[in-house]
Amino acid sequence: MINRRDFLKGTTAMALSGVMPEALSSASEPSSRRPNVLIFFTDQQRWDTVGAYGSPMGLTPTLDALARQGVLFQQAVTTQPVCAPARACLWTGMHQNRHGVWRNALGLSPEVPTIAHHFQRAGYTTGYIGKWHLAPREVGNGAVPKEWRGGFTDFWEVSNVLELVSHPFEGTLYDAEGKEIPFSGVYRTDFLTQRAVRFLKEVGKDPFLLVISYLEPHQQNDWNRYVAPEGYAQRYANPWVPEDLRPLPGDWYSQLPDYYGCVARLDENLATILQTLAETGRLENTIIVFVSDHGCHFRTRNGEYKRSPHESSIRIPLVMAGPGLPRAQIVPEVVSLVDIAPTLLELAGIPVLAEMHGRSLLPLMRREVAGWRGEAFVQISESMVARALRTDRYTYCAVALDKHGWNDPHSDRYTEWYLYDLYADPHQLVNLAGKRQAEPIAEQLRARLRDRIREVEEMDVQIAPYPVPM
Structure with missing residues (x-):
């Protein structure tokens, strides 16, 4: 990620942008008028x-x-x-x-x-x-x-x-x-x-x-x-x-x-x-x-x-x-x-x-971060029926293998399909779903995704672990 110091570097882009710096500089001040x-x-x-x-x-x-x-x-x-x-x-x-x-x-x-x-x-x-x-x-x-x-x-x-x-x-x-x-x-x-x-x-x-x-x-x-x-x-x-x-x-x-x-x-x-x-x-x-x-x-x-x-x-x-x-x-x-x-x-x-x-x-x-959940819930359609969580560190996705992405809006049964560790693999080139070393975090994310589906979609679902061949 870009850090704050790098983010604040440079002033040449302001000149290139065609924006009046003094107008933007005052833009963050509260106004008595409705914005x-x-x-x-x-x-x-x-x-x-x-x-x-x-x-x-x-x-x-x-x-x-x-x-x-x-x-x-x-x-x-x-x-x-x-x-x-x-x-x-x-x-x-x-x-x-x-x-x-x-x-x-x-x-x-x-x-x-x-x-x-x-x-x-x-x-x-x-x-x-x-x-x-x-x-x-x-x-x-x-x-x-x-x-x-x-x-x-x-x-x-x-x-x-x-x-x-x-x-x-x-x-x-x-x-x-x-x-x-x-x-x-x-x-x-x-x-x-x-x-x-x-x-x-x-x-x-x-x-x-x-x-x-x-x-x-x-x-x-x-x-x-x-x-x-x-x-x-x-x-x-x-x-x-x-x-x-x-x-x-x-x-x-x-x-x-x-x-x-x-x-x-x-x-x-x-x-x-x-x-x-x-x-x-x-x-x-x-x-x-x-x-x-x-x-x-x-x-x-x-x-x-x-x-x-x-x-x-x-x-x-x-x-x-x-x-x-x-x-x-x-x-x-x-x-x-x-x-x-x-x-x-x-x-x-x-x-x-x-x-x-x-x-x-x-x-x-305002940097009042206490209580912020720190994850995003994603619903996927058309290509598949899937539900996903994106946390600060992980992307976890479960797919309804028996549903059609264009015909079915949801399912009560999903199967774990993708798991990425964004700290170790930010470009998502190694899918950890089904890997033995990833099972503890997969179990946690499975429960979190079930909870989010229950909260947002108001339904209980099953999420099966990744189908590892015997």
Whole structure:
């Protein structure tokens, strides 16, 4: 892990970021005004693409500078390493069994409360731009009817499944009336940022909750590859390769240059957003959250890019900065995607629902760590029916061998399948499941996972030890 001294080193990234240092420096001061909230949401971005986490590629000077002015969560973990379920968890603060979206193509019920509902009731303008992925399949991939918008009703420029109605340089969003907003000849990431700048300069009223949901660095599905802006892949033609990828077959060799180019362009767009907040006088009163839904293992762990319990799938970048938040703070504890919703509600002075599985991260930011569980619960679908725990030291995963990942949301019987010691094997190259020397810790983790399933899913399950041949 990067240490605090290294994290605080360097000031050149601030100059590169295009952010006004004096505005960011005052951003952590509490304000008597209700804070705006802006969520810069990327898709399928590995945590180790970010310089603040130790990437040597220099892709994210703006985000690195923002992290130095705010809070870097060292071990943030998704709840579900696939798009729709992770998004539903983020917006509701609940795990999939409570909000109902346990795989793609399922809609988030209009009856399920989201942060947009809570913020709107508190007098906020709610806006959403980009990829939604939470309307049911029968609605289609483009326009989303009002009842399926999760409470984001004041400003809406969205495609439900953006990757299926657009390409990197052309496509369509849909406004609140279902009218097309086409784009052509502009990079998709840049276009979404242009729409966000329009909101900030012409449309949005304070206080606001604005989500900018980018598709990048997700692959272009029908092209089966990642696509960076013109010239960007060439910049990273000889890239650093993360150590979890190097020994394993996959498509990382051909895909990393474009993937890194996507990340670099996202960071430049983050600079545009921060500059616009500064120009409109809002930067010092806006809470900024940078987060991704899940990571990417480049087909090294299964036949596609995610849906596995490995760090490359479940570990995500998470940075927060703004009023009421500490500056230059690293939070080393394990935190979950479901913790973001209650954190933002508390920061805005809005009551947190008891139904939320997530917990506010503010005590950790104040270094009030007593009682923090220090583990993240992960549910996995589509590739398999699985449940996992990610602790500070271990990743433990059990699989329902008789269930189908697309058809079955859960099981009452699982089998131990993965166990990694992240202290000894941070790149998860040695699976300890079934190893005699690992049985004592496996037994402990088995019990902890059963307890978490009972707590979250309200059901008792059996977890069998790894099936060792006799």
